[in-house]
Amino acid sequence: xxxxxxxxxxxxxxxxxxxxxxxxxxxxxxxxxxxxxxxxxxxxxxxxxxxxxxxxxxxxxxxxxxxxxxxxxxxxxxxxxxxxxxxxxxxxxxxxxxxxxxxxxxxxxxxxxxxxxxxxxxxxxxxxxxxxxxxxxxxxxxxxxxxxxxxxxxxxxxxxxxxxxxxxxxxxxxxxxxxxxxxxxxxxxxxxxxxxxxxxxxxxxxxxxxxxxxxxxxxxxxxxxxxxxxxxxxxxxxxxxxxxxxxxxxxxxxxxxxxxxxxxxxxxxxxxxxxxxxxxxxxxxxxxxxxxxxxxxxxxxxxxxxxxxxxxxxxxxxxxxxxxxxxxxxxxxxxxxxxxxxxxxxxxxxxxxxxxxxxxxxxxxxxxxxxxxxxxxxxxxxxxxxxxxxxxxxxxxxxxxxxxxxxxxxxxxxxxxxxxxxx
Ligand code: PMP
Numbered sequence: 001x002x003x004x005x006x007x008x009x010x011x012x013x014x015x016x017x018x019x020x021x022x023x024x025x026x027x028x029x030x031x032x033x034x035x036x037x038x039x040x041x042x043x044x045x046x047x048x049x050x051x052x053x054x055x056x057x058x059x060x061x062x063x064x065x066x067x068x069x070x071x072x073x074x075x076x077x078x079x080x081x082x083x084x085x086x087x088x089x090x091x092x093x094x095x096x097x098x099x100x101x102x103x104x105x106x107x108x109x110x111x112x113x114x115x116x117x118x119x120x121x122x123x124x125x126x127x128x129x130x131x132x133x134x135x136x137x138x139x140x141x142x143x144x145x146x147x148x149x150x151x152x153x154x155x156x157x158x159x160x161x162x163x164x165x166x167x168x169x170x171x172x173x174x175x176x177x178x179x180x181x182x183x184x185x186x187x188x189x190x191x192x193x194x195x196x197x198x199x200x201x202x203x204x205x206x207x208x209x210x211x212x213x214x215x216x217x218x219x220x221x222x223x224x225x226x227x228x229x230x231x232x233x234x235x236x237x238x239x240x241x242x243x244x245x246x247x248x249x250x251x252x253x254x255x256x257x258x259x260x261x262x263x264x265x266x267x268x269x270x271x272x273x274x275x276x277x278x279x280x281x282x283x284x285x286x287x288x289x290x291x292x293x294x295x296x297x298x299x300x301x302x303x304x305x306x307x308x309x310x311x312x313x314x315x316x317x318x319x320x321x322x323x324x325x326x327x328x329x330x331x332x333x334x335x336x337x338x339x340x341x342x343x344x345x346x347x348x349x350x351x352x353x354x355x356x357x358x359x360x361x362x363x364x365x366x367x368x369x370x371x372x373x374x375x376x377x378x379x380x381x382x383x384x385x386x387x388x389x390x391x392x393x394x395x396x397x398x399x400x401x402x403x404x405x406x407x408x409x410x411x412x413x414x415x416x417x418x419x420x421x422x423x
Contacts, residue, residue, distance in 0.1 A: 063258035068383025081296035118232030119147030121255035129191035132278025143200035205340030213249035318342025368395030
């Protein structure tokens with residue numbers, strides 16, 4: 001692959017020194033073969049791979065990019081704080097300022113505990129719920145991802161049954177299933193993690209019904225359990241508040257990360273009065289949790305969230321993209337499905353259980369400079385313009401035509417089969 005010779009050279013070197021040649025969610029192992037693994041640059045809505053090829057990036061680093069890569073004002077605040085004091089023996093007042101800003105912005109929040117990754121926040125929230133209630137059992141929706149700690153990693157290798165214990169699964173948006181799980185937990189119910197939006201990889205995305213969210217709240221009220229929402233991925237991309245606050249089901253604890261400092265490293269547990277004792281009981285901390293530079297970036301982000309215009313921007317962009325793609329797909333007679341909020345879309349094909357059509361179509365889009373994901377939800381950011389959408393729709397026109405010409409010749413998706421076999 002002459003176009004990606006640098007990328008293949010880096011992959012060859014990586015094979016020797018990185019687990020599996022690359023690890024974690026940024027590995028391209030489960031993407032079409034043409035997807036580059038290594039990137040050199042990002043700006044606004046674009047990324048450039050190590051061979052210098054640019055793409056409109058609909059993955060947004062899997063969520064952290066909300067206001068465009070390299071946003072000048074946000075990064076200037078980060079750099080200025082880096083110059084005067086980042087990781088120190090004590091926190092700077094930015095810790096208090098950012099906590100105040102988040103408590104001001106998110107309805108259910110009365111306090112904030114900052115950490116680094118989403119997993120830190122979901123894990124601390126679960127610990128706080130168990131500490132607050134003195135109970136063990138956590139209810140989780142099937143397919144919801146909450147991070148990589150032993151209690152929640154989707155791959156059980158390296159964990160013990162005990163670490164994964166005291167959890168009961170229910171079906172998302174299914175009040176009966178949720179009630180049955182709560183009954184099974186009985187008086188050992190510590191918390192329900194009510195995933196704000198169901199963003200299960202490989203499946204159509206589901207928005208929560210108000211009935212489901214309120215049933216979770218009611219069960220927690222009746223039983224003394226804590227309601228937790230995991231906003232790590234969805235936070236501030238659908239509403240400028242907690243998604244379930246908006247549905248009349250404010251949680252006791254919520255976990256946030258990814259976009260809250262537009263790509264700078266910080267996450268947070270937010271909570272209300274019922275959970276304060278719990279969060280004050282657990283011991284959670286980290287060498288880098290009090291770094292001030294990401295907090296300086298977070299303060300600028302919170303000003304933008306409060307101002308609110310960003311949400312209109314990404315929603316309008318998302319609507320144009322969704323409507324436009326539906327029109328182009330219909331013109332080509334392709335069974336194309338879009339699910340999830342328009343600002344966090346998933347694009348799949350009907351009758352495509354092994355994603356062979358999705359892989360082919362995404363690889364065609366990549367050739368046109370549009371970086372999509374065939375089975376994981378994508379993200380929009382405020383740096384995306386009408387021009388980016390136009391380019392994307394033109395690319396889709398070509399890619400749907402190519403798919404129609406090739407569809408009957410497409411074989412089973414070897415890369416997904418191989419990845420599945422490796423698990
Ligand atoms: N919860 C959700 C909903 C997520 O999407 C993620 C990250 N994809 C996490 C938790 C874990 O976050 P992190 O990877 O930052 O630990």
